[in-house]
Amino acid sequence: MKSKLLTVSAIIAVLAIVLILRPALTATPRIYKKSEILMDTVITLTVVSNSEKKAGEAIDTAFKYLRQYEKMLSFFDASSEVSAINKNAGIKPVKVSSDTYELTKKAIEYAALSGGAFDPAIGPAMVLWDFKNKKRPTIEELKEVLPLLDFTHIALNDNDSSVMLKDNGMLLDLGGIAKGYAADKTVALLKNIGITAGIAAMAGDIRVWGQRPDGSPWRVGIRSPRGSNDDLAGVLSLKDMAVSTSGDYERFFIEDGVRYHHLIVPSTGMPARDFQSVTVVNPKGEVTDALSTAVFVMGKEKALRFLQKTNLMAYLIYSDGSTFISENLRAMLEDH
């Protein structure tokens, strides 16, 4: 009788412990998100993990990296490496960190690939535009800086990782590629510390890896350029891909019915006119960031030729609201 009771009580005790342990034993992966304001925008990191603690630590590590990254590459921070390069334009080369050097090198490569439509030497024109205070430069002011917008005058030295802007007054601006590149680096870092799925969203420059906890692909909406923030032009189902959109609605002002936005043509210093938005999809964030800007700036005809030549996946919304979706992107676009 005694031993029977003991057995029963032991079984009950074990069952009780198993019941309490259940959440841990059957812990299913969940989504954890955190946003910070960095690089003049909102950065949201999403990770899939079965541990809140692990997710939090991973996200904190990634944000720590991104804060350092911002310090190196900021166009506006006087203590950044990019500012050091700019202060020494026409004077001397500046030795920089491997990240800054690598990114400058990549920026020049994409500038060459796009025939200068994407130009990391766009800085002198960009500083003349003040979208916050709705101020645009005069034609004379623009004419004066146009000769400085030339990426071929950025000299790199692999031996000592130094960068030199050859002409006095040149300004390096890596803003058109830095966020996509940061997304790539962030994903590599998070993968390295064991996070198998998530999203690194540097505002509109997004890279996804792995899949949602239910096994389905990540869903990334393409913003409708003339709608509210929540209106979507389409939804992409993505797995291990990056996507960037360059849109004329991001930084702009309207004067006398004309929209002046931040996607500036290096040959004129004026905003590009053929598109409302250009979305590019590619496995690499550096590609989508740089080339969405490039395609936007190229204008319609050159853009279509470029897409064909490079086989780039793209969703174009023209200035009249009509769209072009490249054949190779259609399978990733929902309801198409």
Added chain:
Amino acid sequence: MKITELIGYTTLFDRVLLVFLFCVTGASIVLVPVYLPHGGQVRIEVDNKLLYKLSLSEDKIIPIGGLTVQIKGGKVRVADSDCPGKVCVKQGWIDSGAIICLPNRVAITVEGAAPAAKGVDATT
């Protein structure tokens, strides 16, 4: 009455019950805080620096610079803001995820796992 005397009065059933309750209590103390979601906490950061960590279960109105943050009924919202677009105000009440006011550099985040998105996971 001494404890040994007290034990002497117990039946075998009492002892089994005691052992059982002891197991359950012990396991709960150790495991519940580890594995159950903490939930109900909201972090308010300005310039990426943590300013407040508050419980969502306590109704409150907190002015932060040009913003007024309100916690009520387990949810949080930006009730008012001096920023131009007022995107943060338009977002309304949330009980998961985050509200960001870029002009004021304020991030309000509800801690814990986010529910699976009904719509999209991100927007480009």
